[in-house]
Amino acid sequence: MSTMTALTDRTATAGEPPVDVADAVPRRHPWRWVSAAVVLVLAAQLAHLLVTNPRFQWRVVLRYFNAESVVRGMGTTLLLTVIAMAVGIVLGVLLAVGRLSRNPLIRSLSGLYVWFFRGTPALVQLIFWYNLSQLVTRLSLGIPFGPSFISADTNTLITPMLAAILGLGLNEAAYMAEIIRGGLLSVEQGQVEAAQALGMTRLRTLRRIVLPQAMRFIVPPTGSQVINMVKATSLVSVIAMADMLYTVQAIYNRTFQTIPLLIVACIWYLIITSILYVGQSFIERRYSRGATRQAPRSFLDFLKIRRTPPPVVDRTEHTA
Amino acid sequence: MTEQKQPLLRARGVRKHFGNLQVLNGIDLDVYPSEVVVLLGPSGSGKSTFLRCVNHLEELDGGSITVDGELVGYTRRGGRVHELSDRAIAVQRRSIGMVFQQFNLFPHLTVLRNITESPIGVLGEPRARAVEHARELLARVGLADKADAYPRQLSGGQQQRVAIARALAMRPKLMLFDEPTSALDPELVGEVLATMRGLAADGLTMIVVTHEIGFAREAADRVVFMEGGVIVEQGTAREVLETPRNPRTRAFLSRFLDD
Ligand SMILES: Nc1ncnc2c1ncn2[C@@H]1O[C@H](COP(=O)(O)OP(=O)(O)OP(=O)(O)O)[C@@H](O)[C@H]1O
Ligand SMILES: [Mg+2]
Numbered sequence: 001m002s003t004m005t006a007l008t009d010r011t012a013t014a015g016e017p018p019v020d021v022a023d024a025v026p027r028r029h030p031w032r033w034v035s036a037a038v039v040l041v042l043a044a045q046l047a048h049l050l051v052t053n054p055r056f057q058w059r060v061v062l063r064y065f066n067a068e069s070v071v072r073g074m075g076t077t078l079l080l081t082v083i084a085m086a087v088g089i090v091l092g093v094l095l096a097v098g099r100l101s102r103n104p105l106i107r108s109l110s111g112l113y114v115w116f117f118r119g120t121p122a123l124v125q126l127i128f129w130y131n132l133s134q135l136v137t138r139l140s141l142g143i144p145f146g147p148s149f150i151s152a153d154t155n156t157l158i159t160p161m162l163a164a165i166l167g168l169g170l171n172e173a174a175y176m177a178e179i180i181r182g183g184l185l186s187v188e189q190g191q192v193e194a195a196q197a198l199g200m201t202r203l204r205t206l207r208r209i210v211l212p213q214a215m216r217f218i219v220p221p222t223g224s225q226v227i228n229m230v231k232a233t234s235l236v237s238v239i240a241m242a243d244m245l246y247t248v249q250a251i252y253n254r255t256f257q258t259i260p261l262l263i264v265a266c267i268w269y270l271i272i273t274s275i276l277y278v279g280q281s282f283i284e285r286r287y288s289r290g291a292t293r294q295a296p297r298s299f300l301d302f303l304k305i306r307r308t309p310p311p312v313v314d315r316t317e318h319t320a
Numbered sequence: 321m322t323e324q325k326q327p328l329l330r331a332r333g334v335r336k337h338f339g340n341l342q343v344l345n346g347i348d349l350d351v352y353p354s355e356v357v358v359l360l361g362p363s364g365s366g367k368s369t370f371l372r373c374v375n376h377l378e379e380l381d382g383g384s385i386t387v388d389g390e391l392v393g394y395t396r397r398g399g400r401v402h403e404l405s406d407r408a409i410a411v412q413r414r415s416i417g418m419v420f421q422q423f424n425l426f427p428h429l430t431v432l433r434n435i436t437e438s439p440i441g442v443l444g445e446p447r448a449r450a451v452e453h454a455r456e457l458l459a460r461v462g463l464a465d466k467a468d469a470y471p472r473q474l475s476g477g478q479q480q481r482v483a484i485a486r487a488l489a490m491r492p493k494l495m496l497f498d499e500p501t502s503a504l505d506p507e508l509v510g511e512v513l514a515t516m517r518g519l520a521a522d523g524l525t526m527i528v529v530t531h532e533i534g535f536a537r538e539a540a541d542r543v544v545f546m547e548g549g550v551i552v553e554q555g556t557a558r559e560v561l562e563t564p565r566n567p568r569t570r571a572f573l574s575r576f577l578d579d
Contacts, residue, residue: 193377194424194483197412198438198490202406208441212428290427290470 060260064251065267073247074268079232080243084304085226090120092176097206099181110177117174123235126167130239132158166234170227179221183214215287223280227273244268326389328353328494328525329374333383336369341527345370345549346383358536358557361546362572364457367529370546371496375416376409376534387416388493392557414442417487417495423473423479423500425486432457432467433579435486443490459483461515477508481515488519495519497528533576537561545569 007260050056064070098110117125133154142148158166195205236247248261255261327350336344343366359367372378374385376393385392393409393547394401404412426434426508433456439445445453458464461481474560480500487495497516501509513535515529520526530536536543536557543560545568553566564570 188424189423190420192426194418194420194426196377196410197375197416197418197420198486199410199442200411200438204441208437209426213426232441264485287428290429290472293473 035038041235050052054074057067058262060257061263064261064264069247073242073244076242077233077244080293081229083165084168084172085229088172092180095177096184114174116176117171122171125171126235129166160241161172164237164241173227184210184216186217188215216291219284219287226276230272322520325352327351328388330386334373334380335382337381343549347551351527353525355521355541356526356539357542357544358540359529359544359546365546366549367546368498371498371529374496375413375418382391414490415489415493418499419483419494419500421499422482425479425483427471430468430470435489439489454489456487461485477503477511484515495524495526499529501532537578
């Protein structure tokens with residue numbers, strides 16, 4: 001209190017009116033203008049190159065962009081991404097919980113899985129599943145070392161699609177397990193104790209308290225994994241699956257229009273990954289509820305690029 | 321008067337160690353229904369550990385704890401004592417509320433959902449009833465208008481009062497408070513202690529670990545002084561705080577009475 005009065009007194013004696021920063025001159029940013037100019041020039045050069053260099057063959061790009069086989073290839077790529085990611089996430093959650101389990105057998109088996117599937121190349125795993133029939137000729141379901149109920153020829157059972165799902169999905173699970181485990185570990189132990197003190201079982205604590213909070217740490221790296229997967233599915237061209245890359249390769253092997261067709265593939269990949277990127281932002285927003293003191297932002301705020309004033313948080317005290 | 325009733329909590333020879341450190345060295349304590357027991361003691365004397373043993377957040381090494389006639393964490397079957405399953409322990413914890421030093425509210429849920437989560441999910445209360453009860457409790461801790469806020473938007477004192485409401489929503493028979501005001505700025509301590517005094521007056525059975533001697537003097541039916549994992553002295557607030565018999569109690573209290 002006494003310091004306050006002292007300060008006010010001093011300003012008052014200086015004879016100046018009290019300062020109000022509301023109409024202060026904003027800080028200047030000359031280097032932003034300089035760098036913007038540089039970027040603009042570079043962009044213009046790039047655009048010039050893209051338009052004037054005839055070897056890009058934009059007409060070919062345009063012709064094949066929505067060719068039926070290309071679109072179908074994209075469909076395969078997307079389907080594979082969705083299924084492989086689903087396998088990866090579901091199995092990844094189980095493995096992550098397994099690695100944090102109190103049961104030592106489950107803990108080491110989960111660790112062993114992650115060690116193996118992360119430690120060998122996805123491409124090798126893919127080819128391995130595709131060629132499983134060389135290792136075991138028949139697969140059957142039944143009592144171990146006893147009679148079997150169903151059995152099938154490995155070659156007919158493991159289609160290229162199934163090999164692709166196993167190869168990409170099981171590999172992805174190992175990475176997702178580590179991402180999810182990291183997320184679970186980032187939630188404070190006090191949260192678990194509070195949940196248990198309220199009579200929640202371990203499973204309920206995980207589902208309702210720990211996992212939703214861990215999501216904030218799990219979603220961003222998972223977004224990267226999905227985008228990686230969109231591109232990693234191109235590995236399946238080695239097992240003759242007609243995904244995006246395989247389809248354009250098939251075309252340019254025939255027509256020798258390599259560059260324009262690769263551009264077609266790149267544009268498609270970029271479109272898909274851009275959509276995924278926006279999707280990720282929405283999921284992140286959903287799981288950031290309560291994470292900061294700021295009130296959650298709405299969909300409209302998200303679309304506005306201009307700076308919005310910070311939301312006002314009601315901090316009025318109400319004492320009993 | 322309380323002496324004729326059965327104790328709500330009965331601890332017998334409770335022992336607990338971490339590594340080489342014997343933290344609890346045979347704790348015997350009875351707490352009767354509607355009694356408010358304040359646990360005092362220097363840092364590291366095992367107060368938190370004892371509270372955590374009461375709702376089995378820590379496993380005992382030896383001795384036993386009974387709440388309302390039920391052995392905590394174990395069951396007697398065929399002349400032997402068996403460890404209970406996680407699920408059965410979770411059921412036991414429903415009737416024992418706990419308030420933590422760091423509040424431990426669930427930051428991803430609104431204040432209202434923090435309070436209704438367990439009554440709905442664990443006790444299976446209908447949502448409408450749970451919400452109504454939660455609003456009553458919020459009014460009781462003076463936060464009726466904060467139902468839709470997220471915990472991080474509240475002050476520490478408000479958060480701790482929500483944590484108290486959350487524990488009360490389970491209608492516990494026994495409430496444990498582990499230094500509920502230690503993480504608070506001095507000007508926020510009063511509002512939490514006022515809430516707790518209200519609960520004591522309503523007849524809730526409470527075990528409170530605190531360094532607030534004033535609260536002990538006003539609200540405690542009994543003050544228990546712990547040191548080195550044993551109970552050194554216990555009695556009414558007046559006996560223990562005004563005329564401590566044990567020299568170690570006296571040494572501990574002298575630090576508080578100076579100011
Ligand atoms: N999980 C643990 N692992 C190892 N040591 C522990 C653990 N929990 C508690 N301890 C030790 O046990 C002793 C008693 O701890 P406890 O938290 O019960 O003390 P306290 O009386 O509550 O002290 P304070 O007043 O500082 O909270 C301390 O020396 C502490 O370091
Ligand atoms: Mg403590």
